[in-house]
Structure formats: structure tokens, C-alpha cells
Amino acid sequence: MSTPGPTPPGPPQVRSLNCPGCGASLTVRSFGNAVTIICESCHSVLDAQDPKLKILQQFHAATSEDPPLIPLGSRGTIRGALYEVIGFQRRTIQVEGISYSWHEYVLFNPTKGFRYLTEYDGHWNDISVLRALPDVSAGETALTYLGETYRRFQTADAATAFVLGEFPWQVRVGEVVSFSDYISPPRVISSEGTGKEISWSIGEYLAGRDVWKAFKLPGEPPTPIGIFENQPSPLSASVKSVWSLAGLFFVLLLSLAVGVYWLESDEQIFEQTFEFNTSAGGEASFVTEMFQLKGRTSDVEVTTSAAVDNDWLYVNYALINQDTGHAYDFGREISYYHGSDSDGSWSEGGTTNTVTVPSIPPGNYYLRVEPESDPNRGLIRYVVTVKRDVPQASFFGLAILALFIPAGLITWRSMTFEHLRWAESDYGSPADGSLVSTVGTIVDSFTSGEDE
Amino acid sequence: MTRIFFFVYGLIVLAVVSFAEYRGWSLNRVNEVINVPRSVRDNPGSYRSVYSSYHHYTGGK
Numbered sequence: 001m002s003t004p005g006p007t008p009p010g011p012p013q014v015r016s017l018n019c020p021g022c023g024a025s026l027t028v029r030s031f032g033n034a035v036t037i038i039c040e041s042c043h044s045v046l047d048a049q050d051p052k053l054k055i056l057q058q059f060h061a062a063t064s065e066d067p068p069l070i071p072l073g074s075r076g077t078i079r080g081a082l083y084e085v086i087g088f089q090r091r092t093i094q095v096e097g098i099s100y101s102w103h104e105y106v107l108f109n110p111t112k113g114f115r116y117l118t119e120y121d122g123h124w125n126d127i128s129v130l131r132a133l134p135d136v137s138a139g140e141t142a143l144t145y146l147g148e149t150y151r152r153f154q155t156a157d158a159a160t161a162f163v164l165g166e167f168p169w170q171v172r173v174g175e176v177v178s179f180s181d182y183i184s185p186p187r188v189i190s191s192e193g194t195g196k197e198i199s200w201s202i203g204e205y206l207a208g209r210d211v212w213k214a215f216k217l218p219g220e221p222p223t224p225i226g227i228f229e230n231q232p233s234p235l236s237a238s239v240k241s242v243w244s245l246a247g248l249f250f251v252l253l254l255s256l257a258v259g260v261y262w263l264e265s266d267e268q269i270f271e272q273t274f275e276f277n278t279s280a281g282g283e284a285s286f287v288t289e290m291f292q293l294k295g296r297t298s299d300v301e302v303t304t305s306a307a308v309d310n311d312w313l314y315v316n317y318a319l320i321n322q323d324t325g326h327a328y329d330f331g332r333e334i335s336y337y338h339g340s341d342s343d344g345s346w347s348e349g350g351t352t353n354t355v356t357v358p359s360i361p362p363g364n365y366y367l368r369v370e371p372e373s374d375p376n377r378g379l380i381r382y383v384v385t386v387k388r389d390v391p392q393a394s395f396f397g398l399a400i401l402a403l404f405i406p407a408g409l410i411t412w413r414s415m416t417f418e419h420l421r422w423a424e425s426d427y428g429s430p431a432d433g434s435l436v437s438t439v440g441t442i443v444d445s446f447t448s449g450e451d452e
Numbered sequence: 453m454t455r456i457f458f459f460v461y462g463l464i465v466l467a468v469v470s471f472a473e474y475r476g477w478s479l480n481r482v483n484e485v486i487n488v489p490r491s492v493r494d495n496p497g498s499y500r501s502v503y504s505s506y507h508h509y510t511g512g513k
Contacts, residue, residue, distance in 0.1 A: 238454035245455065249462035256466065260473045285496040299476030316501040320488050329483040329501050358478035368496050392472070394479050399469045403462060410454065 019044055020053050029073065029086045030108045034166040038087075045163065045172060059173040061162055066090050069119060069222070070105055072165045076215030078126060083107035083115065085215075087165035093156040106167060114168050117211065118203065122224035123231060124211050125188065125203035134182075134189055134200060141427070143182050143189060145202070150182035150189050153229045154426040158192075181229060185421075188230040205230050227420045235414040246407040253399055260391045269293060269300075270386035276313070276371040277379050285370035290322060291386065297361045298389040303354045306334040306382035313380050316370035317355075321363045328357050334382070356392065 017026040017037075024041035028034055034048040036056065045057040068088040070076075075084045087106030092099050102120035104127075109115075116127035134145035142151050160175045179192040186205035191198050205228065208221025224231075270291040276284065293300065306313045312335035319328040332355050338347035373380055422428060471477075492499045 235454065238458075241455045242458050245458050245462055249466060252466055253469065256470060256473075264473070283497040285499070287493055287496050296474075297476060299478050318485070318488075318499060318501055320492065322490070322493070325486065325488045325490070327485040327488040327499075329485055330480070331501070355482075356478040356480050357482050358480065359476050366493065368492060368499055368501075370496070370501060389476065392478060395469050395472045395477070399465050402465045406458065406461065 036167045036171045038163045074215045081112045083109045087167045090162040091158045092161045093158050122222035123228035124206040126206050127201050127203040130200035150184040153181045153183045155180040183230045185230045186232040233417040239414050242407045246403045257396050264391045265389040268387050273383045278373045278377040288367040290366045293362050300357045300360045301387045301390040303385040305352045308336045314372045318368040323363050
């Protein structure tokens, strides 16, 4: 973007002139700062520095073909200063045979000088001229400005396709300049020039609604389409804090686990060895001695250990409250098989099975036990152990998943956003495609976000 | 906003785990039967478990 130096201070001045081409009235808002003026009627590009307004160029276009979203003469407050829209241009690039156009608005303040707004597919940027040269890396793949690294996003030749109003440089329709954009969302630094002279500018992403609010424009701004090169990711800034919180809650969860394992009694209430003769026939079920569950409502863990070897034992249990007649019915199989085949040795199952019965109130209980097995098995010896108030590790495992899965999803969405951003770049992702470098890119993005 | 949401969400996760451990919740499910007669203690065979004759024979590999 070609721009002059600082503007001399002075009150806003508006001068009326007439176009030497068509005689139409011209309004000059930046007065002595304008280098070229475009007649809205005949589209003559006039030399504002010439007292006779020499015609520099004429182009054919209908003003209505591309009306500015912010009308010329509109005034709005940007970064605390009142600016007036004095110029408007459309610029176009060709990429693989497809034209992409964006709009640039020239803003003027008598004391602050010029700044610019750009708009592409509903994405806005507030642009100002760089006062110091950035440090461009070898190969021009990145640059550093005020300690912040910007990565090259695209390089193209942009042609001016349409102009209106006043410009602080010698604008021409059809003029082509080469530009490069380097991004560090939400900022972008652009170089622009013809080779001999390069100007640098810095932009910051603006929400359309902020532009509408600044200029008090009616209606709603255009809805942004896609992801723009320096559009800040809505999630990148959250990724680090969410992972920090996930880590904090993980530590708290570990502390809670230590506390639970320390405080819960894990009290053994009952243990007895039984024998089941499968060939005896008759009624196999029996009841145990009564045992008392004291304290608060808690879980009850029933463990069955059976001497099975390539065999099985199935036990129906009913934990029955003698006082209330409330029973908790469950069954457990203990089976253990092993052997060897062409794949080598194998085994499956085990000789112990544990079930945790949830939320058992205190009271006097007994177990009704009904074992089953292969009728030809013979005698099986098994041990039944009952404990109460046993810590459940499974809840801590689920809690860890519950904490880290959302954090992972937020990270994944952030990565997807960056992937979509860099899919539009001429240079692809700055990451080499590996997960580590991709995560590094995101870390960079939210680190730079924190600096704001 | 995301941070606040995740902070509240993390507190809820911790609270649920604490409550689950305190109340003795379990991921195992059992069948609850009410009003089991006291006579079961004298005649265990009169009780009909929903898991009776539920053979799980696997037979190994």
C-alpha cells in the first residue's frame, strides 16, 4: 500500500472543485494531502497536486458496479480518533485462473494522517503504515517486528480494478504491484511495491460489527466467509488455559484419590470357604451367617475365589437385608482355562471374580448363595469375601477421561482452524505436518495471543 | 468463556467423583428385589434369582 509520510496538522477542510473532464463537482476532503482524485461521474483520475487537475487516466466503470460498503464521507472512530472515508478501491489477484478481489478504504484524519480498512468476504482489517522496517529472515519465509514473528502466508501481484475518491498516492486503474503477507494472528504485515520501492504496513483483524459500530452504519455487516489469513482463532487462546485447568483438576483428582483411599475403610465384613459337590444333587442353594454392615451407606464388594482349572463355577448371589427384606441379586462366573496349541500357550479367565454392589445402607445382611457348575466336575472349593466402603478406581479413570477428552476436543478444533487457515496459504502450513510441529504452531499462536 | 465453562465443568467432575465415592456408587448393576420373605433364610431354595440357570460356560479357546 503506497502512502505518504505524516500529514501536517490542521482542521478538517473540504474544498469543492470541478472535474476538467465532465465538469461535475468534486469534493476534496483531505485537501492538500490528496495526490489523486477520482471523478465519480466520468471516472477520470485527476492530479490533485496540479491546480488545473490534469487528467491522468480515464477508465470505464459504473459506480454502481462496486458500491463501497462504507460510503465516502462517512466518519467513524478508529482507535480513539475520528477518521473520514475519503477513498475506495478494489484490488484483484489471479490465482490459478481465478480472480479474488478485496476492497480498501482510505481513511483520513487531519492530525493522525491516513489509515486504511480492508474488506474481503466479510473479513476486515485495520491497516496502518509501519514506522520501522521489519527484520526479514533469509529466504523471506518469516519476519520479525517488535519481537513478534510473522510467517509468510502469500505472495501475489495485485491489480487495481476500481477506484473512487481521493488517494495519497498516484493511483491508476490497472496498476499492478507485488505484495507479500506475513501473519501472526490477529496481525498481518504486508510488503507492497514494484521492486524499486517497497512499503510496509501492519494490519489487525477487525470484526465487521466493530466497523459497523465505529461508522454507525445501518443494518448488519456482511457475514464473514471462510477463515481469513490473520483471523484470530476463537479457541487458540483457550487451549493453553483449558490444558492448565485440566492439569490442575488432574492434580486435585489425584489428591482426592489419595484422600479417598486413605479415608475409606475397605473393611472386611465376612469371609468363608465353601465346598460345592456338583455330583451330590439336590438343592445347592444355602445362606450364610448374618453379618452387620455398619456406618453410612456405602458400596459392598463381594469377591469369589474358586479353585477352577479348565473349568467353571457360576454363583448366584442375593445380598439380603434381614431387617427390611430388600435383596440385591447378582451372579458371577469364575472360569479359568489354559492350554497350548500351534500359537503357543494360552489362558483366559481367572480364578477370582469381584463384584461391587452399589449404595448398600447399613443393616443386618446375609448372602443367599447358589453355586452351579458342570455336573461331572465333582468337588469345588471356593472362598467368598465381603468388604464394605471400598474405593472405586473406575470413577477416577472416568473422571480423567472426562477432564481430558474436552481439552483434547478443544485442541483438535483449534488445530482444525489452523489447518483451514493455512490451506489458503501459498506456502502451506509452517508446520511440517507432524503432530508435534502442528501443536507447536498452535502453541505459538496462543502465546502470541497472550501478549496482546 | 471457554475457560469459565471448563473451570465449572472440572468442579462438577470432581464433585460427582467425590459424591460417587462417598455414596458408594458402582458401575456394576445388580437386580434389586423388595419384600423378600424372612422364610428364605430357612428355605433358601424358595428364592428365585433372576440369574438362576444363567450358564456362562465358555469352554476355553
